[in-house]
Amino acid sequence: MEQQQKYPVHRGLYEVAKTLEEPFYKMLSTWLGGVFEAADQGKPILFNQFTIFSELTTALGIQPLSPELWQVMCLQLNPMACCESIDAAQDAGIHPELCSANKAIIGDLMLEKIPPPSMVVLPTFPCDNSKITYQTVAAITGAPTYFLDCPYWMDEGEAMDYWVQQYKGLISFMEEHSGKKLDWDRMKEVAEESNRAMDYWIESQELLKRRPLPVNGPAVAGYMAGLTSLGTPEATAAVKSVRDDMLAKMEAGETAVPDEKARVVWFYYPVFWDGGLSAWMAEQGVVIPVGLVGYFNSGPIDTTSPESIIRGLARRGLETPMGRQGRGVSDLWIEDCLNAVEQWKADAVILAGHPGCKWLRGCYGLFRDIARERGIPVTIYDVDLFDPRLTSAEQSRAIIGEYLESVVLNK
Amino acid sequence: MGALQDLMRPATFIMNPYIDRWKEKGGKVIGYFCTYVPVEVIHAAGIMPYRIRATGSTTSEMGDLYTSHLTCTFCRHTMDQAMKGEYKFLDGIVALFSCDHIRRMFDAWRYGKIEVPHSPYYLRCLSVPFKVDDLAVQWMKGEIERFKQSLESHFGVTITEEALRQSIRTYNEKRRLLMNLYDLRKKEEPPISGTEALAILIASTAMFPEEFNQLLRQALDELGQREGISGYRARLLLAGGELDNPDYIKLIEDLGGLVVSDFLCYGTRDFWDLVDEDSEPVAALAERYIERISCPRMVNYPARDEFVKNLVRDFNADGIIVQRLMYCDNWGCEGARTQWEAKKNGVPCMVLEREYVMSAVGQMRTRVQAFLETVGR
Numbered sequence: 001m002e003q004q005q006k007y008p009v010h011r012g013l014y015e016v017a018k019t020l021e022e023p024f025y026k027m028l029s030t031w032l033g034g035v036f037e038a039a040d041q042g043k044p045i046l047f048n049q050f051t052i053f054s055e056l057t058t059a060l061g062i063q064p065l066s067p068e069l070w071q072v073m074c075l076q077l078n079p080m081a082c083c084e085s086i087d088a089a090q091d092a093g094i095h096p097e098l099c100s101a102n103k104a105i106i107g108d109l110m111l112e113k114i115p116p117p118s119m120v121v122l123p124t125f126p127c128d129n130s131k132i133t134y135q136t137v138a139a140i141t142g143a144p145t146y147f148l149d150c151p152y153w154m155d156e157g158e159a160m161d162y163w164v165q166q167y168k169g170l171i172s173f174m175e176e177h178s179g180k181k182l183d184w185d186r187m188k189e190v191a192e193e194s195n196r197a198m199d200y201w202i203e204s205q206e207l208l209k210r211r212p213l214p215v216n217g218p219a220v221a222g223y224m225a226g227l228t229s230l231g232t233p234e235a236t237a238a239v240k241s242v243r244d245d246m247l248a249k250m251e252a253g254e255t256a257v258p259d260e261k262a263r264v265v266w267f268y269y270p271v272f273w274d275g276g277l278s279a280w281m282a283e284q285g286v287v288i289p290v291g292l293v294g295y296f297n298s299g300p301i302d303t304t305s306p307e308s309i310i311r312g313l314a315r316r317g318l319e320t321p322m323g324r325q326g327r328g329v330s331d332l333w334i335e336d337c338l339n340a341v342e343q344w345k346a347d348a349v350i351l352a353g354h355p356g357c358k359w360l361r362g363c364y365g366l367f368r369d370i371a372r373e374r375g376i377p378v379t380i381y382d383v384d385l386f387d388p389r390l391t392s393a394e395q396s397r398a399i400i401g402e403y404l405e406s407v408v409l410n411k
Numbered sequence: 412m413g414a415l416q417d418l419m420r421p422a423t424f425i426m427n428p429y430i431d432r433w434k435e436k437g438g439k440v441i442g443y444f445c446t447y448v449p450v451e452v453i454h455a456a457g458i459m460p461y462r463i464r465a466t467g468s469t470t471s472e473m474g475d476l477y478t479s480h481l482t483c484t485f486c487r488h489t490m491d492q493a494m495k496g497e498y499k500f501l502d503g504i505v506a507l508f509s510c511d512h513i514r515r516m517f518d519a520w521r522y523g524k525i526e527v528p529h530s531p532y533y534l535r536c537l538s539v540p541f542k543v544d545d546l547a548v549q550w551m552k553g554e555i556e557r558f559k560q561s562l563e564s565h566f567g568v569t570i571t572e573e574a575l576r577q578s579i580r581t582y583n584e585k586r587r588l589l590m591n592l593y594d595l596r597k598k599e600e601p602p603i604s605g606t607e608a609l610a611i612l613i614a615s616t617a618m619f620p621e622e623f624n625q626l627l628r629q630a631l632d633e634l635g636q637r638e639g640i641s642g643y644r645a646r647l648l649l650a651g652g653e654l655d656n657p658d659y660i661k662l663i664e665d666l667g668g669l670v671v672s673d674f675l676c677y678g679t680r681d682f683w684d685l686v687d688e689d690s691e692p693v694a695a696l697a698e699r700y701i702e703r704i705s706c707p708r709m710v711n712y713p714a715r716d717e718f719v720k721n722l723v724r725d726f727n728a729d730g731i732i733v734q735r736l737m738y739c740d741n742w743g744c745e746g747a748r749t750q751w752e753a754k755k756n757g758v759p760c761m762v763l764e765r766e767y768v769m770s771a772v773g774q775m776r777t778r779v780q781a782f783l784e785t786v787g788r
Contacts (some may be wrong), residue, residue, distance in 0.1 A: 092747065094744060095735070095747070131710060136744045138712070152508050152536060152539075366522050
């Protein structure tokens, strides 16, 4: 296949996104354009797993491509978009119980539906799926792969020092495999720009603590910036525009729904193929102010020296959505979820049971006991975030609808 | 009764007479789940290390309260046994992020969901690196020091350097003896089946190594007198994760396969690499536990591929069976990759999914039979 004919779905998205004026779409189109340019011209592409932010790729001028985000984007056009790749991975012997996002990555590479990486970077969290999948990716593509090895228990002493060393190794790895040298003045600029974007993201999250909610859904723009182009003015503008939009709506007295009846914490990723689910819930007066994405509170990167920048990047690397909660004991996720309920003044919790996510499912039983003690209604329902064949949109609405009607709205 | 028969018995129950005798004397026992726990440190504290399994479990309904239907059945059954009090002989538990299932099961202990025999109860989750490099070895050294100190503090003992050196020598002796056992399996007519070998490996984790070494020495003598096994249809390498039930191998061997070697954590991954006896002991342990042949929790898959390839060659295996507990992601992808590698090397390979408790036996027999048809001599 001619290079320019590959990835038609994403190229189509790119063509649409680049005609849109909103900064958020400008950020996405710039990123997608960069991916296609690199793929078409044989420039290096770095696979950044979904908990790896992009400051270093920005500073080094390497094109990042988060394979999980690649899946999410095509699901916006077609709920079944990942199924062919999922099936291809399973046909090749990958076990069906692997996270469907990971199966889709393997299948995408087999079917040449994603540009192949020149290098791969990921931490050893949040799960077995990720670690073993990216080893499989390395085996399939031959791409050099760097794992940031995270201690199970984090502290400000030896554990943090070890983690920082991982980032130093990462810089050497990226320099070696890109042939580029990190310019620390440029890195400083990127870190400062990135800090601005993260501030807007955190501010957006804070605005979503207001009741009634100004805009429905967790604040995701900062995360999208994180995966694609953090440290660029385009990324900062995108995150700022979302914040500005919230402020404008609040000033105009607008709210997400006319009559907010309940707020639900959905402490996971959304069902990516079912973009209408939160709108359907909103029709019943139920809003979602926070999820795993939209629960981020990393402090700024200290840019006074290369050492402080590396330490800041490392610290931020521990705070990414799901990375923060999945890297250690159950307490990390449980405490964050309880905190989200309290801080965002939620009435109930919905826990999506994505079948691949064994680390998280292992927390649910412990969380359920605590929630029961505290009088927080909780439901767990099985849904695959990347594959509608497990639970359909209709089934989701039936399950959630019953929960909302019988438990949440009657509370 | 011979030593070989003695060594078969611990695999059939959670408890065994060696533990009973030790507990009667007031001895302590610490349970662990994974071969990445440096058992020498526990041993040097005068405590018996015991690898936890759910032998004999038939149901998991209590365990299911804090696991999920996506948790592997080893953990669900182990949790169930724990909630029923089957591990009350343990004076503590050591875990690590072996996999998502085990780390979450351990959290149930941490959250007090499992009744423990006394308080404070020793619970420790080690932070074992996933990478194999010098930094990881350095980290592991610190982690072993912290582990050692926590044992000393909790149990009121002192782990001297000499005690640690002695434990290293004892465990190395165990590893050498097991190597001798595996050398016998390289023979055209091995005197021991895979079923028996697994039972011996299980025994090695359920008693003090000194007792085990003595029994294994005698058993090796007995095996020297034994007639070798012949007439089998294929020599097999068995790979995969947790397997602590010899009946699964018996199923394969009853159909004419002979398991001559393995890439199991009750197997080569547990004993293949020695600890350097001449170096400072904590540093030597750190090096061994990071640089040993890895399991898929570690991110250095090429070393594993090479190791399996060499095992196939050295044990003259005709094929590979990867046994995998359902929902095990590590062995899910690793199994597929092992198949891809085996295909490249012209070695037949099958992935056999299974549950912890022997079930779907008919289906497994059919699959193994079909596989033996393709690889049989």
